[in-house]
Amino acid sequence: MAVQITTAEAVKKIVDQSSVMIGGFLGAAVPLKMIDEIAAAGVKDLTVISIGAGYRGGGVDVGKLVVNHQIIKYVTSHVGTDPNLIKQIVGEEVELELSPMGTFVERVRAGGAGLGAVVTPVGMGTEVEAMAQKITVDGKPYLLFKPIRADVAVIKAYRADPLGNLQYQGMSNTNPIMATAADIVIAEVDEIVEIGEIACEQIGTPGIFVDYIVKGHSYEARKVIYEEMWIATNKL
Amino acid sequence: MAVQITTAEAVKKIVDQSSVMIGGFLGAAVPLKMIDEIAAAGVKDLTVISIGAGYRGGGVDVGKLVVNHQIIKYVTSHVGTDPNLIKQIVGEEVELELSPMGTFVERVRAGGAGLGAVVTPVGMGTEVEAMAQKITVDGKPYLLFKPIRADVAVIKAYRADPLGNLQYQGMSNTNPIMATAADIVIAEVDEIVEIGEIACEQIGTPGIFVDYIVKGHSYEARKVIYEEMWIATNKL
């Protein structure tokens, strides 16, 4: 069962050297306010886990923590959109742990679902073989990867009720998976509604997975933020 | 993209010795009409894959195929509800392949998701160890199970659109997982609605997974069937 707190209170769950999962996908559906709070708090030596660096050009999403030099290790599948991050990786300021995107997702899912490993054919015959253990099942070769968990997951949903039930709209992307795979789960939402207002079939993440709910930007404010970013980058 | 056909046409996809996954959970949310069609067709030597035998007492759900002696192998996690099936297993008419329920589910998911195996701690220290391969990850012992797939999956959803997008109501249980794990997927639904009537967030199984849609009982007719069963067994 979740408790509603402020973003300022929530950010205290993240300390120096915490491992932090951040929901979203290359800047879309990310917990904007919480990322700002983490940047403002200035906590250091974070292991950040997210599916890919932020929006193209850097400085957005995990890019804010990159600019602030708060990351010591980045666990992901893609860094190509953030030149600042690439510089820090090349300069050995940030350690990079890569897996193919689908494998990354399954590793997080396994971390949340109590599975011992992910066994996948993806990456066979490539450098990825060196990132995993090889295993043969039914005469076929596969790669075995370990699960991923974090101290804290900071995820983004559309609405929450006071029990922590979350509703998504559009692509929920990594958020429902990451909601299962951390010791502390903080959900940033556009809106908090009454119990029962989100129908049982609309709940994308049941409250059992959520520890804290924080109120983020309203949907309208968030729409403005994204439209400005998209217009500035010629995508709208 | 799915095609709408009759249950009589759909049942022809299942032949002697087919492996058939049947969605639902101990009789709830099962494809009632398609099961009747399979029973009427009399196809034999089926390998049936479902999470558990039908409603307590037998003769319902896969229980209809049991009564008809159509099953040669049953892959499941639970048979305790169907005395006829237990008799056939003890009499070695039906071969039984058991796994713990969560493992069964992950095996089907792995079959649909292109994963090579399921690695789980569940069953360690029990007879289940003999049903799997033992594996050590990070110094901890796990059991490795192979994926499950079928020739045909027959599943149940609430509504479909002509593209095969499926909407569930209530517990979707095994249906969305089985929809991914067979060469041919037949979805029985209460109702077929226009494209766009099921909102993108309401689609529980996208049409990409579905080959055939068949019209089952209407919701109201189905409600009567279940209420009668529940009243007869003192559960309502």
Place this chain on the structure above:
Amino acid sequence: MPKNYIARRIAKEFKDGMYVNLGIGIPTESANYIPEGTRVFLQTENGGLMFGPKPKRGESNPDIANAGAEPITMLPGGAVFDVATSFAMIRGGHIDMTVVGALEVDEAGNIASWKIPGKLLTGMGGAMDLLYGCKRVIVAMTHTDKHGNPKIRKKCTLPLTAAGVVDMIITDKAVFRVDKDGLYLEELAPGVTAAEIEQLTEGTILNIIEWEHIEIT
């Protein structure tokens, strides 16, 4: 012995905000005794959280059922999902407590509940996942079998459902805490003596004198 003693004793373990999966029979019955003001969220492994009592006739929904495919209702704030999510929840350690019946339990916290060779063939269903994954495992059962033989053993004789997972045993005669080193007798049912428990329990009781009677009303 008060009526429904075991179910009512189980209910004392419910804490506000707990997510709980209850096995069939007496464990499920314990939901009737959840203390006023304590919110307990019940999970059902076929894919539901926060379900309520059975519906009235004419108000059931064929797709809202428990793990036995029996009709239930969803409470406001309840959630439904598929079995992959349900067992991720169970196996992943997200459920605070499960209460289950058993054929035998032993002093190492092993439990046997799914099979009697040559006699009982049901399949393990979700029991192994629940026993492995839930944070706290309570076994609720009669203290002895119908022949009066101890069900709390030194070592289970039947095939195990899970090894080393039991945290507490609630019987019609006593309550035990099962710790790493073995069985601790914590409570006696009304009118039961420690000597009687010692006689009816095969496993070694480590603290035979430190029990207490607690009131079950």
Place this chain on the structure above:
Amino acid sequence: MPKNYIARRIAKEFKDGMYVNLGIGIPTESANYIPEGTRVFLQTENGGLMFGPKPKRGESNPDIANAGAEPITMLPGGAVFDVATSFAMIRGGHIDMTVVGALEVDEAGNIASWKIPGKLLTGMGGAMDLLYGCKRVIVAMTHTDKHGNPKIRKKCTLPLTAAGVVDMIITDKAVFRVDKDGLYLEELAPGVTAAEIEQLTEGTILNIIEWEHIEIT
């Protein structure tokens, strides 16, 4: 050479009812040339099926975006889901076709597209899953690099994205089918000769004479 030749040639591979994932750049551009009456369902790996063009200003939704986090719209009948479902779809063989760019492709159907040691560091993203999982893999790229060197190799020199997966190569000069035994030249772009292709292709062409010109309008 007709404008947007490669994109328009890709579009000839679309068949009615296909589920397709298009890589960024020219592959994505090919969606503009889907033939009238052919329904192609586009998948985006961040969790969407059947998306449409970008929205108008003021009509975007911050949670409806493509894999580059750029605004898109959902068409009627479109579906959204999480990335576990998305990659189950991709890796599980449910997507009919993917079209991607490449740095190099070789006659064994290997493809290199994600890394230039000491130069290009991006991570593989979803490319390996797509190349491994999609039923049909088409590589779309310029025939040579900017220095005029062949990009169709005997053996890729760069780190592979996937081994033995490419079914077809579409360049600005030719189309190859990649079979188990190697490269088959199937078409030549307008004004291109087979001799020219042989010279600009490092991999062995098995059927140098059996090509044809096809019309791209």
